[in-house]
Amino acid sequence: MSIQVLIPTPLQKFTADQSSVDLEAGTVEEMLQALDVHFPGILARLTDDNGKLRRFLNVYVNSEDIRFLDHQATVLSDGDEVSIVPAVAGG
């Protein structure tokens, strides 16, 4: 599946300043692995020692938080947009 991943500013140092990258991945987990193949080192920033997404990071598939979907096992379809967003406060 060809998907587009939106990269937040703090991670763009890994992606040669690209704010979005196109990848082949069938799930969010596969997307994380594919990102690391293209941009070595990025996975260690996104996940903890157990391979789980860091708790202050939010990942959305087409605007839906993956915690409302199937977390890292969330299935991706062709043309999906995945965005990675660090948590913010406010109100």
Next chain:
Amino acid sequence: MTTTLSRATFTGLRCKECGHPYPASALHVCEDVCFGPLEVVYDYEAIRARVSRASIEAGPSSIWRYREFLPIEGDPIDVGTGFTPLVRANRLARRLGLKHLYIKNDGVNMPTLSFKDRVVSVALTRARELGFTTVSCASTGNLANSTAAIAAHAGLECCVFIPSDLELGKVLGTLIYNPTLMAVKGNYDQVNRLCSEVANTYGWGFVNINLRPYYSEGSKTLGYEVIEQLGWQLPDHIVAPLASGSLFTKIRKGFDDFIKVGLVEEKSVRFSGAQAEGCSPIAQAFAAGRDFITPVKPNTIAKSIAIGNPADGPYALDLARRSGGTISSVTDEEIVAGIQLLAETEGVFTETAGGTTIAVLKKLAEQGTIDPEETTVAYITGNGLKTLEAISGVVGQPHTIEPQLASFNAAWERAQSLQRASWEPMGV
């Protein structure tokens, strides 16, 4: 680096999770290591050397009497924010069976009648110092009001983002300051996500995103003021609304700051949080004994605190637990009743967030979770005039009469009999 300027008492930023250091610039997450939130690092020895109870009491009647504890370098934007009344709430206390209850009334904060004026005054002062000319925010309403107003005062360009379903008072109360207002078709969490992406590409100072470490420090003043207004003492128990969880944890940090520099004696304070049942991810985690927050999709009239994915939720959860407090939620009906109860007993008209706080206060008092002997402070964070929709239909109608004594006499008699019919013997 600019932080060597004379009056600054802060030295940089650091990750709250892993401790990794960062310079005092427009950064908000630990981008080199773990994406944890960044917080301001102070030189407490320098603060201790500069402040005393007397020096604070001689300061301005605003949050800037505590400027040594706030992350700014030069002159603040002072629009009279802070130092709001701490009201001894005897009638409400009697109704709830408590003895020492106080209301911290930020519904009359300046300039826009919510606690957000505190955080925005700090954030925009810092934004100006960092060279931003356009400021922005993602808001559930109150923050939009405040950012637009204080930006106008400071002559900063302003573009703010809100969910499109907000109360009219919050929308008009933002537009009047003539910012660019984006009403996003989605809930607050979606607005926030969009703003994170905007912040990535536009060079704006987002008060709750890239200025968050400075912004959130403004809430500490709600801790300082209560200590000072209680005669330089800590309360025993506080009850505050929980949205992102930031306010709650910063009140604690305010208490800790004063203990650290010797302005107040240390003692334990219980922290209890209030959420609306229709958006209660932190209360749910508390009840389930979880140490992580599962996001929810908000559905409540308490829009100002309707954050389904609270960034500081884990910290709020931890604070409630280790302080011996609790986190509880109430229904929309209880929230409206809470607004009415506070108005009828204390003459304070709060918005839905305050109704949530009072409803939870009532619940905890009835359950015996609050000891009647405890000095308890309930934080009222916003003004009821902004959310009139919430109470229209439940507060009755005026008696419309002719400009004649006979018409008044008849209406008065009707009013008296109506009142007798609804009279409850528990009234105070």
